[in-house]
Amino acid sequence: MWTSGRMSNAKSWLGLGMSLYFWGLMDLTTTVLSGTPTPPGKLEALLSDKPQSHSRTKRSWVWNQFFVLEEYTGTDPLYVGKLHSDMDRGDGSIKYILSGEGAGVVFTIDDTTGDIHAIQRLDREERAQYTLRAQALDRRTGRPMEPESEFIIKIQDINDNEPKFLDGPYVATVPEMSPVGTSVIQVTATDADDPTYGNSARVVYSILQGQPYFSVDSKTGVIRTALMNMDREAKEYYEVIIQAKDMGGQLGGLAGTTTVNITLLDVNDNPPRFPQKHYQMSVLESAPVSATVGRVFAKDLDEGINAEMKYTIVDGDGADAFDINTDPNFQVGIITVKKPLSFESKKSYTLKVEGANPHLEMRFLNLGPFQDTTTVHISVEDVDEPPIFEPGFYFVEVPEDVAIGTTIQIISAKDPDVTNNSIRYSIDRSSDPGRFFYVDITTGALMTARPLDREEFSWHNITVLAMEMNNPSQVGSVSVTIKVLDVNDNAPEFPRFYEAFVCENAKAGQLIQTVSAVDQDDPHSGQHFYYSLAPEAANNPNFTIRDNQDNTARILTRRSGFRQQEQSVFYLPILIADSGQPVLSSTGTLTIQVCTCDDHGHVLSCSPEAYMLPVSLSRGALIAILACIFVLLVTEHMNIVVPTVKLFVNTLHPLHL
Structure with missing residues (x-):
């Protein structure tokens, strides 16, 4: 029967008594380190409160467990413990048998003395315990002297694993200008050592690189901002190195590190600014409506939506002649022609242009207005323009019985340029193939050249041309619509033979x-x-x-x-x-x-x-x-x-x- 001061499972330990001797953690440590096994003795004696030869505090005992340190590197087999039957008189008549997990491969037993040894290096992180069975036989007859009983060998942890950051390296972001103490990210290190034994797996976090910008909570691994007013425009990227050390951070503990790449996110804390307070531009007076005059740009140190710009004309004498639109791709203001220009009417304009952020951060409004203004001077350049008709369209009504050579309309055009060149008039013959009309070359008097018949042509659409004498390439045109009015010049008649x-x-x-x-x-x-x-x-x-x-x-x-x-x-x-x-x-x-x-x-x-x-x-x-x-x-x-x-x-x- 296996002996124990606190036998809790008597049913499994019937038969003749056989003693299983165990050593406490401190005794086992001393035994392994010294190489001298603790003498076997009655379990009752090991569980008593009598002082032992070693002056140390007794630990609690588990009656059916052995403990052995992992990672033994000696040349001799590692002594684990001893099996002993009360029927063993020391004459070698009892044979001890060991079976179960690792028996014969990891653990061996001296079948005469009952001493158990480990013959392989043990790693608790690979296997924390082994369940084995022990039996005492009569060496001569092979008859069991004791019922087969089960016991456990637990591998005692040593600090042989450093903490590891399994999810590293880390990537994190935090808005710039965040208050001190703002949480950025939490890092976690794991230690493969036994967390229930000693401090081998108790991890403490510290920051090796990244101060004074960031700090880390030694227990939780939460990284926080540690500096006020961190400005993305000054420094955007930070490489923070975090260390995790076991043994509660004590000297001799093992450590592991990870890198945390932290990027400051932009917030709208910078107002736009025009690098130029004055722009000088020019445009031809012949530029069509919507033609581009020039571009202005207000620089914003922010990025993304915080750097978006909206440009408007807020003042100046050119607000009705020019317009400004925002290019969303490059955030520039494009000034365009809003209505036809005339060098002869107005030679220059002044615009006051504002660039503003449409998306504002309310907490940064105390930094001042998030807009800026600049002045744009636009000069209108003269070009040689074709004659212009006034008005730009003519509608004439004339009776069909009008006499040939009658003036039905005076067509008028003028040279818009300062030189005011002389004008010569003509009719575009493609618009009057029947040659019903002609125009006086100098006066612009439009007259009939043939009899008109409303019943033949009730409408005439002709084009009158005006050409500069000094520059024949400059030709203007105007449309003249002529409605021929009816006169009673046809008698009624039967539509058919009756x-x-x-x-x-x-x-x-x-x-x-x-x-x-x-x-x-x-x-x-x-x-x-x-x-x-x-x-x-x-x-x-x-x-x-x-x-x-x-x-x-x-x-x-x-x-x-x-x-x-x-x-x-x-x-x-x-x-x-x-x-x-x-x-x-x-x-x-x-x-x-x-x-x-x-x-x-x-x-x-x-x-x-x-x-x-x-x-x-x-x-x-x-x-x-x-x-x-x-x-x-x-x-x-x-x-x-x-x-x-x-x-x-x-x-x-x-x-x-």
């Missing part, structure tokens, strides 16, 4: 035709036509006309009883008059055929004269012929072919036959 028919059995007052007229003129008040019978037909006994007052008229019969044999065609002259000044009129003729009709007014046959000459066949005659053919087809279907043929023959005039 032809009608009247039935032999027509009654008086019967409508036989509605006529209308057209007029090429275009009076402002609109067209209004008046219809009447021509004077030579004013007392026509056969037909009359009624004006509908809507630019149309009705033709009515005045009697009944028309006969083809008496007269097959009537020609009715109609007088059409407009409402213009002067009144214009024309006479149109309505041709009226006398036809035979049924009781419903449907044409059966018309005057045979319609068939005499095909060349002069009228539209009414053709209609009558087609009507007869239609009747023929219908009557054929009704089995009355013969009367119909007779009727058709009777429609033919004897002269046609």
Whole structure:
């Protein structure tokens, strides 16, 4: 049975007693260092409070554990402890057996004495403990003298590992001008030694490089700012070296270092400043709107968004003539032309330009205004400019009956230059291919050269040119739009040839035709036509006309009883008059055929004269012929072919036959 002053697991230690001797940490240390093992003894004696031969304080004991220091470098096997059975009389009859983790490879046992030795170098960081089993056998019979029991060999730590920064090197940032004590980053070092034993793994942090700008908390590894008003513009990058030392920082402890690269982040603590308080620029008077005049730049020591600039014109006599925009890529102010310039009108301008930060740091406003101003002087340079027309566009209205050579407009241009050269006028012939107009070369009088006809061309768009006599390359132009006004120079007339028919059995007052007229003129008040019978037909006994007052008229019969044999065609002259000044009129003729009709007014046959000459066949005659053919087809279907043929023959005039 394994003996112990404080047996807590009696069930696993039944049988004959066998003693397992253990040494405390200090005893083991002394044993290893001296090379002399502590004499074995009863466990009860080792656990007692009696003083030992060494004057040191007793440690607490664990009854089923051995302790052995790691990293033993001696040439002899390292003594670990001793197994002993109470049945062992020292005559070698007991054989001790060791099994389990590392048995025979890492640990060996003297099977006679029970002494355990380590035969390999032990590293606690690789393995902290081994679980083994011990047994006592009768050497002669091999019979177990004790039940197999389990025990542990713990590897005692020594300080053989320096602290390491596993995440280093570190990169950190902190805003410039941060208050003292601002946290930057926390670094952490780990020590592979046993943190539960001694100070081998107790790490203390210190700063080797980076003072007086930064400090480190010795316990937590938190790096903080240590200097007021750290200015990025003065120094932006810092390399800080942090040391971690074990043994609580005591002499003899192991140390490791890491580098922390700290960058100061920019804040808007610098106002913009113009390096020049006065700029001198020039621009040609011919420069177009939006043309670039020059650039100004306000320097800002900050960067990024804190160096962004906004330029504005805050004063000066050129605020209405020039504009300024900010180039976001280079943060410069670009001055451009806002409206056309004239050297003759104003030769120079002065601008007061402001450059300001649009993004401000409120806590730095006490540094002063975050804007600056500069003065820009702009000179306008003279160029030889082409003549300028005043006004820049002409609109002329002229009646179409204007006489040839009439001046319809005076075109005026002048040389804008100081020299005020003489001007010569001409018409761009591509704009007046019909040559309806010409312009006086010296006076600019625009006149008609041909008769105008609104009904042919109601609009003319011509271009008048003005050229400097001393410099023919300088040519100006202006557009002249001419509207030709209508005069009443066209009489109304029928839009087509009118032809009608009247039935032999027509009654008086019967409508036989509605006529209308057209007029090429275009009076402002609109067209209004008046219809009447021509004077030579004013007392026509056969037909009359009624004006509908809507630019149309009705033709009515005045009697009944028309006969083809008496007269097959009537020609009715109609007088059409407009409402213009002067009144214009024309006479149109309505041709009226006398036809035979049924009781419903449907044409059966018309005057045979319609068939005499095909060349002069009228539209009414053709209609009558087609009507007869239609009747023929219908009557054929009704089995009355013969009367119909007779009727058709009777429609033919004897002269046609």
